[in-house]
Amino acid sequence: MNDEGKQAADKVAGAPATAATRAWWTPLVGRNPKTTLIRAATLAVVCFVFFGFIARPVRVRGMSMEPTYHNGWVNLINRLSYLVSEPRRGDVIGVKFTGESVQLLKRIIALPGERFSLKRGVVFIDGKPLEEPYTEANETWTTRSERELGPSEYVVIGDNRSMDMELHTWGVVERGRIVGKAVF
Protein backbone atom coordinates (compact mmCIF):
# COMPACT_ATOMS: atom_id res chain seq x y z
CA MET A 1 0.00 0.00 0.00
CA ASN A 2 1.38 3.38 -0.97
CA ASP A 3 1.37 6.42 1.40
CA GLU A 4 -1.86 7.90 0.01
CA GLY A 5 -3.68 4.63 0.35
CA LYS A 6 -2.42 4.19 3.93
CA GLN A 7 -3.68 7.62 4.99
CA ALA A 8 -7.13 6.86 3.58
CA ALA A 9 -7.19 3.56 5.41
CA ASP A 10 -6.28 5.32 8.68
CA LYS A 11 -9.20 7.74 8.31
CA VAL A 12 -11.68 4.97 7.70
CA ALA A 13 -10.45 2.95 10.63
CA GLY A 14 -10.72 5.99 12.98
CA ALA A 15 -7.01 6.30 13.53
CA PRO A 16 -5.71 8.66 16.24
CA ALA A 17 -6.40 12.33 15.48
CA THR A 18 -3.73 14.32 13.72
CA ALA A 19 -1.86 17.19 15.37
CA ALA A 20 -4.20 19.73 13.77
CA THR A 21 -7.39 18.19 15.23
CA ARG A 22 -5.78 17.80 18.62
CA ALA A 23 -5.26 21.54 18.96
CA TRP A 24 -5.85 23.19 22.36
CA TRP A 25 -9.22 24.58 21.30
CA THR A 26 -10.65 21.19 20.31
CA PRO A 27 -12.25 20.49 23.74
CA LEU A 28 -13.73 23.99 23.63
CA VAL A 29 -15.21 24.17 20.14
CA GLY A 30 -15.24 20.52 19.11
CA ARG A 31 -13.91 19.00 15.90
CA ASN A 32 -16.27 21.09 13.80
CA PRO A 33 -16.14 24.71 15.03
CA LYS A 34 -18.79 25.83 12.53
CA THR A 35 -21.39 23.38 13.87
CA THR A 36 -20.49 24.30 17.45
CA LEU A 37 -20.88 27.98 16.66
CA ILE A 38 -24.31 27.43 15.09
CA ARG A 39 -25.40 25.35 18.10
CA ALA A 40 -24.16 27.99 20.56
CA ALA A 41 -25.85 30.79 18.63
CA THR A 42 -29.12 28.85 18.49
CA LEU A 43 -28.95 28.17 22.23
CA ALA A 44 -28.26 31.85 22.93
CA VAL A 45 -31.23 32.95 20.81
CA VAL A 46 -33.52 30.38 22.45
CA CYS A 47 -32.42 31.51 25.94
CA PHE A 48 -32.81 35.18 24.99
CA VAL A 49 -36.35 34.65 23.70
CA PHE A 50 -37.39 32.26 26.47
CA PHE A 51 -36.07 34.24 29.45
CA GLY A 52 -36.64 37.67 27.90
CA PHE A 53 -40.14 37.28 26.49
CA ILE A 54 -41.74 34.09 27.81
CA ALA A 55 -40.55 33.25 31.33
CA ARG A 56 -38.89 36.09 33.20
CA PRO A 57 -36.56 34.86 35.95
CA VAL A 58 -37.08 36.56 39.32
CA ARG A 59 -35.37 36.28 42.67
CA VAL A 60 -37.66 36.49 45.70
CA ARG A 61 -36.61 39.28 48.06
CA GLY A 62 -38.21 39.78 51.45
CA MET A 63 -40.65 37.71 53.46
CA SER A 64 -44.07 38.88 52.30
CA MET A 65 -44.77 35.55 50.56
CA GLU A 66 -43.60 33.33 53.44
CA PRO A 67 -44.13 30.45 53.99
CA THR A 68 -44.91 29.69 50.33
CA TYR A 69 -41.79 31.42 48.97
CA HIS A 70 -38.66 32.16 50.96
CA ASN A 71 -36.20 35.01 50.63
CA GLY A 72 -33.60 34.25 47.98
CA TRP A 73 -35.62 31.69 46.04
CA VAL A 74 -35.57 31.90 42.27
CA ASN A 75 -38.74 31.61 40.23
CA LEU A 76 -40.02 32.25 36.72
CA ILE A 77 -42.92 34.50 35.75
CA ASN A 78 -44.77 33.11 32.76
CA ARG A 79 -45.68 36.11 30.62
CA LEU A 80 -47.89 34.01 28.33
CA SER A 81 -50.08 32.60 31.10
CA TYR A 82 -52.80 35.23 30.73
CA LEU A 83 -52.84 35.57 26.95
CA VAL A 84 -55.81 33.28 26.55
CA SER A 85 -57.30 33.29 30.05
CA GLU A 86 -57.76 35.84 32.79
CA PRO A 87 -55.98 35.75 36.16
CA ARG A 88 -57.75 33.57 38.72
CA ARG A 89 -58.13 33.73 42.46
CA GLY A 90 -55.25 32.01 44.21
CA ASP A 91 -52.77 32.56 41.38
CA VAL A 92 -49.36 33.81 42.47
CA ILE A 93 -48.43 36.58 40.07
CA GLY A 94 -45.72 39.08 39.24
CA VAL A 95 -46.81 42.72 39.41
CA LYS A 96 -44.54 45.24 37.75
CA PHE A 97 -43.50 48.55 39.28
CA THR A 98 -42.55 51.04 36.52
CA GLY A 99 -41.24 48.19 34.41
CA GLU A 100 -40.50 44.49 34.64
CA SER A 101 -37.02 44.78 36.17
CA VAL A 102 -38.54 44.84 39.63
CA GLN A 103 -41.75 42.97 40.40
CA LEU A 104 -43.94 42.26 43.38
CA LEU A 105 -44.77 38.60 43.95
CA LYS A 106 -48.33 38.43 45.33
CA ARG A 107 -51.38 36.19 45.41
CA ILE A 108 -54.66 37.19 43.77
CA ILE A 109 -57.38 37.37 46.40
CA ALA A 110 -60.25 39.25 44.76
CA LEU A 111 -61.32 39.55 41.13
CA PRO A 112 -62.83 42.38 39.05
CA GLY A 113 -66.37 43.33 40.08
CA GLU A 114 -66.14 41.65 43.48
CA ARG A 115 -66.60 43.34 46.85
CA PHE A 116 -63.58 42.90 49.12
CA SER A 117 -63.12 43.45 52.83
CA LEU A 118 -60.96 42.14 55.68
CA LYS A 119 -62.39 41.50 59.14
CA ARG A 120 -60.15 40.26 61.95
CA GLY A 121 -57.82 38.61 59.45
CA VAL A 122 -60.53 36.90 57.42
CA VAL A 123 -61.02 37.94 53.79
CA PHE A 124 -64.63 38.48 52.73
CA ILE A 125 -65.57 38.35 49.05
CA ASP A 126 -69.07 39.61 48.30
CA GLY A 127 -69.82 39.21 52.00
CA LYS A 128 -68.72 35.57 52.22
CA PRO A 129 -65.56 34.44 54.04
CA LEU A 130 -62.75 33.16 51.84
CA GLU A 131 -60.91 29.99 52.78
CA GLU A 132 -57.16 30.53 52.55
CA PRO A 133 -55.22 27.31 53.27
CA TYR A 134 -51.88 28.93 52.31
CA THR A 135 -51.87 31.41 55.20
CA GLU A 136 -52.81 31.93 58.82
CA ALA A 137 -55.26 34.69 59.67
CA ASN A 138 -53.91 37.64 61.62
CA GLU A 139 -56.72 39.19 63.66
CA THR A 140 -55.17 42.66 63.45
CA TRP A 141 -55.82 42.80 59.71
CA THR A 142 -59.08 44.68 59.28
CA THR A 143 -60.31 47.17 56.69
CA ARG A 144 -62.60 50.01 57.67
CA SER A 145 -64.84 49.58 54.66
CA GLU A 146 -65.72 47.28 51.82
CA ARG A 147 -64.20 48.02 48.40
CA GLU A 148 -65.99 47.18 45.16
CA LEU A 149 -63.44 46.44 42.46
CA GLY A 150 -63.59 47.96 38.99
CA PRO A 151 -63.72 45.94 35.75
CA SER A 152 -59.92 45.57 35.54
CA GLU A 153 -58.97 45.66 39.22
CA TYR A 154 -57.62 42.84 41.38
CA VAL A 155 -56.75 42.66 45.07
CA VAL A 156 -53.36 41.08 45.69
CA ILE A 157 -51.86 40.14 49.07
CA GLY A 158 -48.77 38.24 50.17
CA ASP A 159 -49.13 34.98 52.10
CA ASN A 160 -47.29 36.31 55.15
CA ARG A 161 -50.04 37.85 57.26
CA SER A 162 -48.02 37.57 60.48
CA MET A 163 -46.49 40.97 59.79
CA ASP A 164 -48.16 44.31 60.50
CA MET A 165 -50.78 45.17 57.89
CA GLU A 166 -49.29 48.65 57.44
CA LEU A 167 -45.84 47.24 56.68
CA HIS A 168 -47.13 44.71 54.16
CA THR A 169 -47.41 45.88 50.55
CA TRP A 170 -50.86 44.81 49.41
CA GLY A 171 -53.86 46.35 47.70
CA VAL A 172 -55.55 46.95 44.38
CA VAL A 173 -53.70 46.49 41.11
CA GLU A 174 -54.79 47.17 37.54
CA ARG A 175 -54.81 44.25 35.09
CA GLY A 176 -52.21 46.01 32.92
CA ARG A 177 -49.58 45.74 35.66
CA ILE A 178 -49.86 41.96 36.00
CA VAL A 179 -46.84 40.48 34.22
CA GLY A 180 -47.76 36.81 34.49
CA LYS A 181 -48.13 33.81 36.73
CA ALA A 182 -45.36 32.26 38.83
CA VAL A 183 -44.30 28.95 37.32
CA PHE A 184 -43.27 27.14 40.56
Next chain:
Amino acid sequence: MALALLGFGGWRVWLVLFPGDEAEIRAMLTELEEAAAFKPSDKPLTHMANAGEFSGFFTDQVEISAKGTGGGIRRIVGKTSLQQAAISAQAMGGGFSVSFKDVLVKLGEEKGTATCRLTALARGAGEPTPWVQILDMEIVELDGDWKVAKVAAVEALERIQ
Protein backbone atom coordinates in the same frame (compact mmCIF):
# COMPACT_ATOMS: atom_id res chain seq x y z
CA MET B 1 -25.33 46.99 3.85
CA ALA B 2 -22.25 49.18 4.17
CA LEU B 3 -24.41 52.26 3.68
CA ALA B 4 -26.81 51.11 6.43
CA LEU B 5 -23.89 50.50 8.82
CA LEU B 6 -22.42 53.88 7.98
CA GLY B 7 -25.80 55.53 8.59
CA PHE B 8 -26.22 53.74 11.92
CA GLY B 9 -22.70 54.72 13.01
CA GLY B 10 -23.30 58.34 11.99
CA TRP B 11 -26.54 58.41 13.96
CA ARG B 12 -24.77 57.03 17.08
CA VAL B 13 -22.02 59.63 16.77
CA TRP B 14 -24.66 62.35 16.38
CA LEU B 15 -26.36 61.17 19.59
CA VAL B 16 -23.07 61.26 21.49
CA LEU B 17 -22.17 64.72 20.23
CA PHE B 18 -25.65 66.19 20.53
CA PRO B 19 -27.61 64.22 23.14
CA GLY B 20 -31.30 65.02 23.40
CA ASP B 21 -32.98 66.24 26.58
CA GLU B 22 -34.09 62.73 27.50
CA ALA B 23 -30.55 61.34 27.15
CA GLU B 24 -29.21 64.18 29.30
CA ILE B 25 -31.82 63.49 32.00
CA ARG B 26 -31.00 59.77 31.99
CA ALA B 27 -27.29 60.57 32.27
CA MET B 28 -28.01 62.95 35.17
CA LEU B 29 -29.96 60.21 36.98
CA THR B 30 -27.07 57.79 36.53
CA GLU B 31 -24.71 60.35 38.06
CA LEU B 32 -27.22 60.91 40.87
CA GLU B 33 -27.15 57.18 41.67
CA GLU B 34 -23.38 57.35 42.03
CA ALA B 35 -23.48 60.55 44.11
CA ALA B 36 -26.10 59.13 46.49
CA ALA B 37 -24.01 56.06 47.33
CA PHE B 38 -21.52 56.04 50.17
CA LYS B 39 -19.25 53.52 51.85
CA PRO B 40 -18.99 52.73 55.56
CA SER B 41 -15.27 53.51 55.42
CA ASP B 42 -15.79 57.12 54.26
CA LYS B 43 -14.22 59.78 56.54
CA PRO B 44 -16.22 62.75 57.94
CA LEU B 45 -14.61 65.13 55.44
CA THR B 46 -15.65 62.81 52.64
CA HIS B 47 -19.20 62.86 54.05
CA MET B 48 -19.29 66.65 53.58
CA ALA B 49 -17.95 66.40 50.04
CA ASN B 50 -20.36 63.56 49.17
CA ALA B 51 -23.33 65.49 50.56
CA GLY B 52 -22.30 68.60 48.63
CA GLU B 53 -22.01 66.66 45.39
CA PHE B 54 -25.30 64.85 46.04
CA SER B 55 -27.29 68.01 46.79
CA GLY B 56 -25.88 69.61 43.63
CA PHE B 57 -28.34 67.48 41.64
CA PHE B 58 -31.32 69.28 43.23
CA THR B 59 -32.81 72.77 42.97
CA ASP B 60 -32.56 75.15 45.94
CA GLN B 61 -36.26 74.72 46.75
CA VAL B 62 -36.38 70.96 46.22
CA GLU B 63 -39.25 69.08 47.89
CA ILE B 64 -38.78 65.42 48.72
CA SER B 65 -41.33 63.10 50.26
CA ALA B 66 -40.47 59.44 50.45
CA LYS B 67 -41.65 56.49 52.46
CA GLY B 68 -39.13 55.28 55.03
CA THR B 69 -38.46 51.68 55.95
CA GLY B 70 -40.80 52.04 58.94
CA GLY B 71 -43.70 52.96 56.67
CA GLY B 72 -43.97 56.68 57.53
CA ILE B 73 -43.56 59.47 54.98
CA ARG B 74 -40.44 61.61 55.43
CA ARG B 75 -40.48 65.13 53.97
CA ILE B 76 -37.44 67.27 53.19
CA VAL B 77 -37.74 70.81 51.81
CA GLY B 78 -34.78 72.80 50.50
CA LYS B 79 -31.30 71.93 49.33
CA THR B 80 -29.69 72.83 52.69
CA SER B 81 -31.99 70.46 54.60
CA LEU B 82 -31.23 67.76 52.06
CA GLN B 83 -27.50 68.28 52.44
CA GLN B 84 -27.80 68.03 56.24
CA ALA B 85 -29.92 64.89 55.93
CA ALA B 86 -27.27 63.36 53.66
CA ILE B 87 -24.47 64.17 56.13
CA SER B 88 -26.51 62.73 59.03
CA ALA B 89 -27.25 59.57 57.07
CA GLN B 90 -23.56 59.05 56.34
CA ALA B 91 -22.54 59.81 59.93
CA MET B 92 -24.83 57.04 61.15
CA GLY B 93 -22.37 54.61 59.62
CA GLY B 94 -22.93 51.71 57.29
CA GLY B 95 -23.00 52.04 53.57
CA PHE B 96 -25.73 52.94 51.15
CA SER B 97 -26.39 52.41 47.46
CA VAL B 98 -29.31 53.20 45.20
CA SER B 99 -30.18 52.26 41.66
CA PHE B 100 -32.95 53.56 39.42
CA LYS B 101 -34.72 50.93 37.34
CA ASP B 102 -37.21 51.22 34.48
CA VAL B 103 -36.93 55.00 34.20
CA LEU B 104 -39.79 56.58 32.25
CA VAL B 105 -39.01 60.13 31.11
CA LYS B 106 -41.66 62.51 29.78
CA LEU B 107 -40.54 65.88 28.48
CA GLY B 108 -42.81 68.76 29.45
CA GLU B 109 -44.64 70.97 26.96
CA GLU B 110 -42.74 73.90 28.40
CA LYS B 111 -39.08 73.76 27.35
CA GLY B 112 -36.70 72.87 30.15
CA THR B 113 -39.20 70.83 32.15
CA ALA B 114 -39.71 67.11 32.44
CA THR B 115 -41.23 64.50 34.69
CA CYS B 116 -39.99 61.03 35.29
CA ARG B 117 -41.28 57.96 37.04
CA LEU B 118 -38.87 55.27 38.15
CA THR B 119 -38.37 52.39 40.56
CA ALA B 120 -35.74 53.14 43.17
CA LEU B 121 -33.91 50.23 44.78
CA ALA B 122 -32.01 51.38 47.83
CA ARG B 123 -29.89 49.20 50.03
CA GLY B 124 -28.21 49.95 53.33
CA ALA B 125 -25.14 48.00 54.41
CA GLY B 126 -26.08 44.73 56.03
CA GLU B 127 -29.75 44.97 55.09
CA PRO B 128 -30.85 41.66 53.62
CA THR B 129 -33.56 43.09 51.37
CA PRO B 130 -33.55 46.33 49.39
CA TRP B 131 -36.04 49.11 49.95
CA VAL B 132 -38.15 49.47 46.79
CA GLN B 133 -40.18 52.54 45.97
CA ILE B 134 -41.77 54.10 42.91
CA LEU B 135 -40.74 57.73 42.70
CA ASP B 136 -42.19 60.59 40.66
CA MET B 137 -39.70 63.34 39.89
CA GLU B 138 -40.14 66.80 38.49
CA ILE B 139 -37.00 67.90 36.69
CA VAL B 140 -36.11 71.38 35.42
CA GLU B 141 -33.25 72.74 33.37
CA LEU B 142 -31.27 75.47 35.12
CA ASP B 143 -28.29 77.11 33.39
CA GLY B 144 -27.95 74.17 31.04
CA ASP B 145 -28.06 71.52 33.77
CA TRP B 146 -31.03 69.32 34.63
CA LYS B 147 -31.92 69.47 38.35
CA VAL B 148 -34.47 67.59 40.41
CA ALA B 149 -37.13 69.97 41.75
CA LYS B 150 -39.53 67.53 43.36
CA VAL B 151 -39.51 63.89 44.43
CA ALA B 152 -42.68 62.15 45.56
CA ALA B 153 -43.22 58.56 46.61
CA VAL B 154 -45.97 56.65 44.83
CA GLU B 155 -47.71 53.66 46.43
CA ALA B 156 -46.94 50.48 44.50
CA LEU B 157 -50.48 49.23 45.12
CA GLU B 158 -53.61 51.19 45.95
CA ARG B 159 -54.23 50.57 49.64
CA ILE B 160 -57.74 49.71 50.88
CA GLN B 161 -58.53 51.50 54.13
